[in-house]
Amino acid sequence: MRYYVIDERMLSPSWFGGDRVPEIDARGRLLNNDFMPGQNVPPPGTKMVKVWRKSPGEANSTACAVPLEDFEENERRERAAQEAARAAEREREVLKEAVRVQIAKDFNAALEIPARWDPAFKVSVNACGRGYGSGARSNAVDHVLLREDLSIGRVKRKAGDLLCEASPEWVDDSDRKKVYPVTCKVCLRIAKRWKGASSLSRSSAPRSCPAAALSSSRTAWWSPTACSTISSPWTRTTLCIPTSTCIRTTPPISTRGAGRSANGG
Structure with a gap:
């Protein structure tokens, strides 16, 4: 951009208060101000x-x-450069968010929780950790919010409960477009119990117990009433967790035919 220097030895008052886009007059002056010689x-x-x-x-x-003309052309170039920089920044942010979401999805999928769930956080009044009035503190952790009932052993939760807490007071999962990895230590510790249990349920027949394969053996007996089961419409499988009374070392004693065996019949 071409700059023409004005003779500042005696700037006219019109330079400070006149038109911002004046014209060069017939005497070659601008707002009654001369240009420096040699230009x-x-x-x-x-x-x-x-x-x-x-x-x-x-x-x-x-x-x-x-x-x-030079000034307007320079303005266009600067606007184009700024827009290109903003577009590049948006692209970097989109890529960064996609990587973050994929990492969060992979982490959450690896938890293998045998029920449908979403990540959520507890709401705190006047907390703005994730945005104005979001209800999340800056050090808030994300929990497992169950979408269906879950009952395995001592873990008994209803839909709407957190995995780490039954009947939570305030929970927010409204921002479902964003996926956050579960960071609650208690939720992660409970979910760790079922690590690998999904592969067990997939190898089993629907609505069957893993110990059922032993029912045909003479060294074990299966009691289906002693198992804890989960029927999940989300996973489309029935997961059975054998308890300590599910499998016995010997089959039940049958008296049928005992008399014939004793008489040699």
């Missing part, structure tokens, strides 16, 4: 833009004038 000043009638320019190494700004 190839544009012809009369050319519209100029008043600017103050601080050259490198100078302490004070200098009064200058720029042709309107």
Whole structure:
């Protein structure tokens, strides 16, 4: 962009309060101000833009004038460069968010919780950790919010409960577009109990117990009433957790045919 320096020895008052885009008059002056000698000043009638320019190494700004065409072209280039920078930043943010979401999904999927669930956080009044009025503290952790009933051993939860807490007071899962990894230590500790249990349920027939395979053996007996089962419409499988009374070391004693065996019949 071409800058034309104004003679500052006697700037006219119109320079400070006149039109910002004046024209060079017939005498080659701009708002009654002369240009510094030695410059190839544009012809009369050319519209100029008043600017103050601080050259490198100078302490004070200098009064200058720029042709309107040059000024507008420079404005277009700067806007294009700024838009390109914003687009590149948006692309980086989208890529960064996609990587974060994929990592969170992989982490949550590895928990193998045998029920449908979503990540959520407890709401705290006047907390703005994730945005204005979000209800999350800056150190908030994400929990497992169950979408269906879950009952395995001592863990008995209903739909809407947290895995670490039954009947929580305030829970927020409204921001479902964003996926956060579970960071609650208690939820993770409970979920760790079922690590690998999903592969066990997949290898079993629907609505059957893993110990059922032993029912045909003469060294074991299966009691289906002693198992804890989960029927999940989300997983489409029935997961059976054998308890300590589920498998016995010997089959039940049968008296049928005992008399014939004793008589040698």
